[in-house]
Amino acid sequence: MNAIISASDLANDLTGANPPVLLDVRWQLTAAKAAGEPPYDGRADYETGHLSGAVYVDLDRELASAPGEGGRHPLPDLAHFGAAMRRAGVSSGTPVVVYDGGQGWAAARAWWMLRWTGHPDxxxxxxxxxxxxxxxxxxxxxxxxxxxxxxxxxxGLLDAEAAAELARSGVLLDARAGERYRGEVEPIDPVAGHIPGAVSAPTAENVRADGRYLPAQELRERFKGLGVSEGSRVGVYCGSGVSAAHEVLALAVAGIPAELYVGSWSEWSSDPDRPVAVGPDPQ
Structure with a gap:
């Protein structure tokens, strides 16, 4: 099953016998915006124009629960998530296509949630x-x-302990920007740096300038260069489990299964007893 669909193929599918349910998950990270600036409102953008039949899904309220010990975007209550999906028209026997404003992070989080909870398409x-x-x-x-x-x-899901173990025994990819991985800046979370043993793999390098994914073979070569070999166990984290889902999707496009640490750096860095590495090297 392909993880992504082109706009032209989607247009064809929407006129077919079993058109997909469309979910609009426009969202932006706003925690680092200037004080006094209003938060981003994805629903307002949705109401100015969306694909015909698409239903708006709120990432912060329906694809995550409230920030806390589990990070800034911990898993949602699954009963609440399921109810939101059913309200949007999602059924197990109907394909689903998710989109956002172009960055791809929010759409990937919705894709991952639905796939991890059993939707086949x-x-x-x-x-x-x-x-x-x-x-x-x-x-x-x-x-x-x-x-x-x-x-x-x-x-498919990692907690902090499993992520730490995977950094030692497999390949744990850090999907944040390189400067955050290196600990040079940290605009959101309490501590700068990365999980010891994790490899820097910025999400931005999985896509073209227009936000579309690189071809599968190019992605395979990219991940090979990051230490992913045939049979490798792979995990991904980011700041709060959103951009990391985008990297899990890139790995899926490349034909590589990967696990997601949803709590990510926002959970890891909240515990002062957890080790932190800085600099360009994994250790």
Whole structure:
């Protein structure tokens, strides 16, 4: 099953016999914005224009629970998540396509949540809304209730202890910008640096300038250069489990299964007893 879909293929699928449910997950990281600046409102952007039939999904409220000991975007209550998906019309037997404003992080988080909880057919619109050349609409749809019931997978999810172990025994990728990995800056979380043993792998290097993913072979070569070999166990973290989902998706495009540390650096750095590494090297 492909993890991404082009805008042209999506346009064709929407006219087919089993059109996908569309989820609009526009979101931006706002924690580092200047004081007094209003928070980003993805729903407002959605209401100015979205793909026909798309339902807005709020990342902070429906794809995550409130910030706390589990990080800035811990897993949502699965009953709440399932109800949100059913309200959006998601059913187990219907394909789903998720998109955001183009960065791809939020759409990837929705993709990962649905895949990890058992939906068999979820794809992300490659390049997000900017890649779409068709018409947009402003009316808010009221889809028929879906039947999707989330059933979390037995694998694919890491906690802090498992991430630390994977950094020693496998390949743990840090999807944040290089300067955050090196500990040169930390605009959001309490401590700068990275998990000892983790490899710097900025998410931005998985995509072209227009936000679309690199071809699968180029991604395979990129991850090979980061130490991922055939049979490697791979995990990914970031600041709060959002951009890391984008890297898990890039790995899926490359044909490489990977696990997500949802708590990520926001959880790891909140415990002063956990070790922190700085500098360009994993150790």
């Amino acid at each position: 979820v794809r992300v619109l490659d390049g997000g809304l900017p890649a779409w050349e068709g018409p947009l609409e402003k009316s808010v749809p009221t889809p028929a209730e879906g039947d999707f019931v989330p059933e979390p997978g037995v694998s």
